[in-house]
Amino acid sequence: MPQANNDQMLHLLCDTIVSMVRRDGPDLSARQLAVFLTCYLRDGAHTVRGLASELKVSKPAITRALDRLGELDLARRKVDPLDRRSVLVQRTLKGSSFLREMRAVMAEASGTRPARAERASASVERITTRRAG
Numbered sequence: 001m002p003q004a005n006n007d008q009m010l011h012l013l014c015d016t017i018v019s020m021v022r023r024d025g026p027d028l029s030a031r032q033l034a035v036f037l038t039c040y041l042r043d044g045a046h047t048v049r050g051l052a053s054e055l056k057v058s059k060p061a062i063t064r065a066l067d068r069l070g071e072l073d074l075a076r077r078k079v080d081p082l083d084r085r086s087v088l089v090q091r092t093l094k095g096s097s098f099l100r101e102m103r104a105v106m107a108e109a110s111g112t113r114p115a116r117a118e119r120a121s122a123s124v125e126r127i128t129t130r131r132a133g
Contacts, residue, residue, distance in 0.1 A: 015109035016102070023105075026072045026098065031057070035065040039075055039089050040099050046089040047080070074098055 021027060028036060034055055039046050048066070052059045066089065069075040074095040080086040 012106065012110050016106045019105045019109060020102065023101075025101070026074065028068070029065075031055075031061060032065045032068050035062060036069055036074055036095065036098075040091060040095060048077075048087045048089070051089065069095075 035051055038051060038054060048059055048062050052062045055062070066075060066077055070077065072094070073092050076090050076092055078088045078090055080088045
């Protein structure tokens with residue numbers, strides 16, 4: 001990939017992260033964000049073991065990331081009813097909302113803010129305003 005495209009992607013990543021940090025919402029570490037995005041963007045059931053393997057980090061590192069995501073209600077863990085030794089990672093409504101907000105922020109940072117992203121962002125702002133008021 002040409003250097004200009006790489007630089008554009010890095011600037012988009014930087015602008016997105018800066019916008020997310022400035023907003024009144026969860027502030028995730030890189031590892032927590034990687035776990036969150038893997039769970040929300042990749043189909044299928046996710047387990048602690050599977051996430052550790054996919055992200056090439058230890059199971060305790062995944063557990064710590066999931067602890068934080070659980071505190072923020074962005075993901076939750078549930079014992080797999082088919083294999084009680086395995087823990088499934090589940091998405092939450094708040095996590096889905098956070099992902100929509102991230103998409104809107106990225107669209108805004110890239111200058112290609114589609115109507116759908118605008119509606120999602122406006123919805124998040126209304127919800128945030130209602131909770132604050």
